[in-house]
Amino acid sequence: MAGLETTGSNPDVGLLYDINGLAATAPDWADRVVTFAGEHGLILALVLLTLWTWWRVRRTACREEAAGAVAAVVWAPLAAGIALLVNIPIRGFVGRPGPAEQHRGIEELVASRADFSFVSDHATLAMALAVGLFIAHRRAGLAGIALAVLLGFSRVYLGVHYPTDVIGGLALGTAVALLLSPLASALLTPLTKLIARSAKAGRLVWSPKGTRDEAVPVEEEREQGRDRQEDGVRQESGAVGVSRRRDRDLAA
DSSP, rough: OOOOOOOOTTTTHHHHHHHHHHHHHHHHHHHHHHIIIIIIHHHHHHHHHHHHHHHHHSSSSSSSHHHHHHHHHHHHHHHHHHHHHHHHHHHHHHHHOOOOHOOOTTTOSSSSOSSSOSOHHHHHHHHHHHHHHHHHHHHHHHHHHHHHHHHHHHHHHHHSEEEEEEEHHHHHHHHHHTTTTTHHHHHHHHHHHHTTOOOGGGGGGGOSSSSSTSOHHHHHHHHHHHHHHHHHHHHHHHHHHHHHHHHHHHHH
């Protein structure tokens, strides 16, 4: 299939020149920072954010809640991988060459790959991961979405993608993470619940603040309270029965 429009009064091309043109006037250190961020830095930040989210959501008093949240965190990188696989046929079908192959004056700060430009793999991966985190933890997800948008901007700044390549990647990552989330939750949550009950691997899913002996879940506290109450009632009933038998014996 022919690539997307790259000539004429296409606003996509105009925005490409505007954003990539910033590299021509920016100091060298700024180009190096954006290059590192766009190639590796922001992806690394998302990975660290994913690990932090996993650590955070498992530290709750409710084991069932922790299992569901950890299942959502596990889904985030899986969604990113699936979104990249979905993008493979899209790139081949659209067949859009990179900006530097179509336009003069585009300054590529990194060497572009030989494959097609639409849709951006970086934007797809980052947004799928961020939306998956949003399902598990809202604040972490919002931070991840902001990082994904910054990553998309950096790819245009580096001259390796058109703005619509990035927008398409953000949309694809969002769609995969959201549309397949119910199925992923149905498959992953029973597994995380099973792991949470394990004596050895349970802390991977559920680890309330403090040790397990110190931090008793709310449900267990309630059950223990009910048991103590029932024991107290039985003891009180037994004491009353003994007292009544004693009174009868004295009366006889």
